[in-house]
Amino acid sequence: MSGFDIIGPGGYGPPQLRPLEPRDLGAQEIGGAQGPLGELSIEGGDEASGGSFADKLEDALSSVSDLRNDVKSKAEALARGEPVELHELMISMGKSDVAFNMMLEVRNKLLNAWDTITRSSV
């Protein structure tokens, strides 16, 4: 091979890469998924993490509402002339948008599940 394959400090060559491990990619452990909606874990009804499914759903809804309030307060501050960065407001709007769409999809899935269960003949 040519002399360009010398690896080491000050030498040319492919960079020394540490092999990626699952934790670098944010892989979740199975059996305790930490998805966007938090502790809606596979075990379900985990008393250690506190609260029932309804409580967790309520927390998720309140965080969506918090994001929306954040957008509102930032927009009002910007309109009043306070030093709010414009990109902060746009990013807050993006976050609120994504969170709302996520909540909508979860709601649709729950409604579909409810329909399926009630329509299934016993």
Add this chain to the structure above:
Amino acid sequence: MSDPMRGVFRGFDITNSALTAEMARAEVIASNLMNMHDTGGPDRDPYRRKTLVFEEMLDTVGAATADGLPAAGVRIGRVYEDTTTDFTPVYDPGHPHADGEGFVRRSNVDLFRELMDMTVVRRSFQANLSAMRTYRGMLQATIQNFRS
């Protein structure tokens, strides 16, 4: 109860800090351009060019990996004054700030270098905006993918 939505929006927060840092850099360049003709006076120096350094922020609140803390964005370090170049004296005896021999000290701001830096800052800003757009697009596509 921790905020359920936090993990999803780390990309947004990182890009937010990057955009803030780029805006600050643009402000420093604007300040340099604004003051570049400041020749000082008999008792003070001309304007010395300012520059700033970025620092990596580490996520101390989130989970720590074995190798250290994951990066959580960028922030402005200190604003430095450029002491590597001197003030250039220019012969102009009619200037009010001319010294005894008729020399005026000019600021060490180089116009073309500032314009070039401005272009770089604009491209960095666009790159960060594009990263944010990509991130948001990925999230939206994930949500839409599960629409039945």
